[in-house]
Amino acid sequence: MGRLRNGDRLVIVRGPGRGLPGDWHDERMGAVFEHPVGVRWRDVDALGHVNHAVYLTYLEEGRDAFFARALGSDPRYVVVRLEVDLRAEVRYDDRQVTVRIQAERVGTTSLTTRETVLTPSGEVVAQARVVSVRWDAGDGKPVPFTEAERAQLAAAMTG
Numbered sequence: 288m289g290r291l292r293n294g295d296r297l298v299i300v301r302g303p304g305r306g307l308p309g310d311w312h313d314e315r316m317g318a319v320f321e322h323p324v325g326v327r328w329r330d331v332d333a334l335g336h337v338n339h340a341v342y343l344t345y346l347e348e349g350r351d352a353f354f355a356r357a358l359g360s361d362p363r364y365v366v367v368r369l370e371v372d373l374r375a376e377v378r379y380d381d382r383q384v385t386v387r388i389q390a391e392r393v394g395t396t397s398l399t400t401r402e403t404v405l406t407p408s409g410e411v412v413a414q415a416r417v418v419s420v421r422w423d424a425g426d427g428k429p430v431p432f433t434e435a436e437r438a439q440l441a442a443a444m445t446g
Contacts, residue, residue, distance in 0.1 A: 320349075320388040324383065342404060346415055346417065350419065358440070363424065369417050373412070396432065402416075
């Protein structure tokens with residue numbers, strides 16, 4: 288397991304799906320990027336657990352860190368598709384979650400990732416499949432990944 292900056296980790300997954308349901312693991316996706324995210328007091332609702340909408344923020348923080356690490360620059364993308372399954376609660380006492388990102392497919396302008404939120408004990412609390420499109424904010428349209436970016440993303444997929 289390789290240590291990155293700010294508590295981020297790059298983990299090579301081999302073998303079975305590490306406790307995740309089969310539809311959320313693909314043997315071809317060996318590299319897993321992990322990013323810690325603090326649970327903030329404002330994340331918790333009146334029921335005492337993290338509100339469902341906050342999981343999207345946790346996933347975004349992990350995805351931004353993944354893009355910054357994989358491409359070496361600030362992320363410039365829009366989310367065009369998002370599927371999320373909520374599996375368990377996160378409570379304020381958990382203090383931190385880990386967002387795990389696996390790159391699944393690189394398209395001309397898009398990147399499909401599988402994203403997981405885990406508690407400190409390793410319990411899977413949310414799973415997502417996200418399609419992001421590289422975006423030019425000035426022109427308001429998708430931009431193809433460069434060959435260098437495609438190579439960097441391919442490396443992120445294999446470790």
